[in-house]
Amino acid sequence: MKFFGYMLCGLVIFSFVFAPNEDGKYTPSTHARTISKMPTNHKVVALTFDDGPDRRTTPEVLAVLREKKVHATFFVIGENAERYPNLLAEEVRDGHEIGNHSFDHKALPRLSEAMIDQELERTEKAITSIAPKPLLFRPPGGKLDNKVLAAAQNKGYTTVMWSVDPRDWRKPSVEKLVNSILQEVKPGSIILLHDGKYPSPTPQAVAIVIDRLRDAGYELVTVSELLQIYDIGGQ
Ligand code: NI
Numbered sequence: 001m002k003f004f005g006y007m008l009c010g011l012v013i014f015s016f017v018f019a020p021n022e023d024g025k026y027t028p029s030t031h032a033r034t035i036s037k038m039p040t041n042h043k044v045v046a047l048t049f050d051d052g053p054d055r056r057t058t059p060e061v062l063a064v065l066r067e068k069k070v071h072a073t074f075f076v077i078g079e080n081a082e083r084y085p086n087l088l089a090e091e092v093r094d095g096h097e098i099g100n101h102s103f104d105h106k107a108l109p110r111l112s113e114a115m116i117d118q119e120l121e122r123t124e125k126a127i128t129s130i131a132p133k134p135l136l137f138r139p140p141g142g143k144l145d146n147k148v149l150a151a152a153q154n155k156g157y158t159t160v161m162w163s164v165d166p167r168d169w170r171k172p173s174v175e176k177l178v179n180s181i182l183q184e185v186k187p188g189s190i191i192l193l194h195d196g197k198y199p200s201p202t203p204q205a206v207a208i209v210i211d212r213l214r215d216a217g218y219e220l221v222t223v224s225e226l227l228q229i230y231d232i233g234g235q
Pocket of ligand 1: 050
């Protein structure tokens with residue numbers, strides 16, 4: 001990698017980085033926090049893809065990332081991972097990071113604690129049959145409360161939100177999608193995209209976005225890599 005990152009001690013990161021979700025929809029507790037971007041001046045951003053694997057969209061996204069030599073983070077739905085183990089294996093083989101996005105994309109705050117645990121565990125089981133144990137969790141629909149946060153944290157997950165949301169699931173034109181990403185992106189951004197089961201301008205747009213970001217001096221990394229560059233932010 002071009003950057004020289006190393007993980008600072010968790011306490012430092014938790015003090016400065018893990019701010020409560022910006023929408024303020026839950027009351028922050030002492031320990032459970034989310035991350036939606038990294039505070040850095042370095043031109044580093046993370047592409048994330050939710051809701052896959054899907055038999056149509058995921059191979060298209062993977063082909064683009066392979067061609068551009070970019071590693072991204074896929075927040076997979078457990079039942080899709082079970083349905084398409086070969087696609088999950090392809091993501092892993094290509095060097096992408098896999099995160100937990102629940103088993104069936106239910107709104108987790110509505111569920112009991114036992115059911116939330118089950119959502120996380122079933123997905124983890126589907127992932128670990130192929131990939132290393134996931135360290136990152138993103139709640140379906142971004143819906144969070146303290147119960148969900150605590151459940152994720154108890155299982156060793158960092159809860160990852162985003163700072164750039166171009167709403168690709170609304171199927172904007174490729175041009176519109178590209179522009180809305182580029183207008184919002186900043187050093188340390190986490191970009192929310194989807195490789196779910198809907199037809200999508202995302203694969204095409206991602207190819208253009210990667211080129212434009214590189215032209216502007218950005219490096220594209222996984223979320224875990226982004227977490228590691230915190231300490232060089234001021235340089
Ligand atoms: Ni989702």
